[in-house]
Amino acid sequence: MKFKKLFVQILLLICSLFLLTSCVQLVPPVNNGGNTNDNEKQYPYELSLDICSYDFYQLSDELFEMPISSYDITIDNPMIASVSNSGYITTYMEGNANIYFDNKINDDYNTIIKLNTSKGIKVDYIDVGQGDAILVSLPNDEVMMIDAGAGLYYDETIAWQNIKNTLNKRGISTIDHLVITHNHGDHYGLVPNVVRNYRVLNCYDSGSIRTNWQYVNVMDSIANAGIKKQVVKVGDIIVEEGKLLVQVVGVQQSNNEDDNVNYQSIMIRIVYEDVAYMFTGDAGYREGDCENIALNSGLELKSNVLKVGHHGSMYSSGNQFLNAVKPDIAIITTSKDTETGHPHAQALNRLNKVNAEIYQSAVHGTITVSSNGEIIYIVTEKN
Numbered sequence: 001m002k003f004k005k006l007f008v009q010i011l012l013l014i015c016s017l018f019l020l021t022s023c024v025q026l027v028p029p030v031n032n033g034g035n036t037n038d039n040e041k042q043y044p045y046e047l048s049l050d051i052c053s054y055d056f057y058q059l060s061d062e063l064f065e066m067p068i069s070s071y072d073i074t075i076d077n078p079m080i081a082s083v084s085n086s087g088y089i090t091t092y093m094e095g096n097a098n099i100y101f102d103n104k105i106n107d108d109y110n111t112i113i114k115l116n117t118s119k120g121i122k123v124d125y126i127d128v129g130q131g132d133a134i135l136v137s138l139p140n141d142e143v144m145m146i147d148a149g150a151g152l153y154y155d156e157t158i159a160w161q162n163i164k165n166t167l168n169k170r171g172i173s174t175i176d177h178l179v180i181t182h183n184h185g186d187h188y189g190l191v192p193n194v195v196r197n198y199r200v201l202n203c204y205d206s207g208s209i210r211t212n213w214q215y216v217n218v219m220d221s222i223a224n225a226g227i228k229k230q231v232v233k234v235g236d237i238i239v240e241e242g243k244l245l246v247q248v249v250g251v252q253q254s255n256n257e258d259d260n261v262n263y264q265s266i267m268i269r270i271v272y273e274d275v276a277y278m279f280t281g282d283a284g285y286r287e288g289d290c291e292n293i294a295l296n297s298g299l300e301l302k303s304n305v306l307k308v309g310h311h312g313s314m315y316s317s318g319n320q321f322l323n324a325v326k327p328d329i330a331i332i333t334t335s336k337d338t339e340t341g342h343p344h345a346q347a348l349n350r351l352n353k354v355n356a357e358i359y360q361s362a363v364h365g366t367i368t369v370s371s372n373g374e375i376i377y378i379v380t381e382k383n
């Protein structure tokens with residue numbers, strides 16, 4: 001199926017209470033083997049958007065094949081939304097509304113935008129510097145947190161504030177699934193804060209041996225909070241409900257502390273309807289590293305949104321892995337002025353080669369990638 005007709009370019013200006021400037025872009029999902037065909041497009045043509053309240057969207061003329069201003073626009077629930085002639089959608093509160101775009105020239109053509117401000121999947125790649133803290137609000141109302149790191153080259157207090165603000169903004173008090181991808185502080189340093197301040201039900205790790213004080217401290221905090229800890233292996237399914245699947249596609253257990261900890265990264269793929277997200281921890285492509293475990297698993301890896309492995313390290317995002325994932329969007333979690341030089345040019349070049357659109361926490365702050373299972377949209381905190 002091709003989503004050319006669905007291709008939407010939307011710019012967003014967020015007027016948040018914090019007066020942050022943001023941008024949003026809609027991209028079509030990759031071909032996942034569905035049966036939609038451009039030639040079979042039915043009218044009225046229906047589009048579904050899942051957007052946040054208080055956001056402002058501009059619809060592109062491309063979507064409508066004619067300038068927005070040439071349509072008669074009616075909204076069946078004006079309390080929820082309005083659309084300006086220049087194509088800006090404004091939502092005022094959570095709820096549903098249908099927006100009808102009638103073509104005056106051809107009465108057969110009618111596009112409906114179905115606004116739903118609460119349903120779908122929402123992934124916040126929280127800015128914690130060069131480290132990972134990813135909040136996934138799943139469409140079945142469960143919450144998954146993949147890492148809660150105290151990132152490098154960043155103020156830990158600000159990192160924690162950013163995690164807290166994001167959880168509070170989403171109205172989350174319970175985290176159903178907490179994944180610690182691997183045993184490094186930039187991925188688990190703020191786990192003790194999370195388990196002290198929020199109810200966490202399940203925790204997942206690779207089961208690898210580690211005895212350093214920071215790791216012991218994190219494990220103690222999990223045990224003290226009475227959280228169920230589970231060791232995962234490749235193929236394990238964490239959530240499966242309707243068209244939602246959360247599956248482990250890569251991980252390695254090690255009993256040798258001298259082994260490279262990054263090679264133990266839990267890799268997770270989340271699929272919701274036509275859209276897929278890949279999370280990689282600090283996995284890389286060298287011999288024995290986790291990208292190869294995922295490639296050899298036989299599991300589907302194709303994903304629209306890729307959390308780039310190891311903060312854009314030159315040893316991550318190998319060609320073979322990128323060709324299997326085919327990402328439309330690549331998220332790199334790093335900070336400004338890193339001594340390690342992440343992201344490395346080699347990784348960026350490989351991502352550019354597969355035409356991934358790159359977003360970086362160092363540039364964009366916290367990055368939110370949401371989807372209704374059909375269309376993806378991105379909201380960034382900065383730039």
Ligand SMILES: [Zn+2]
Pocket residue numbers: 130131132184186187281282310311
């Ligand atoms: Zn890391």
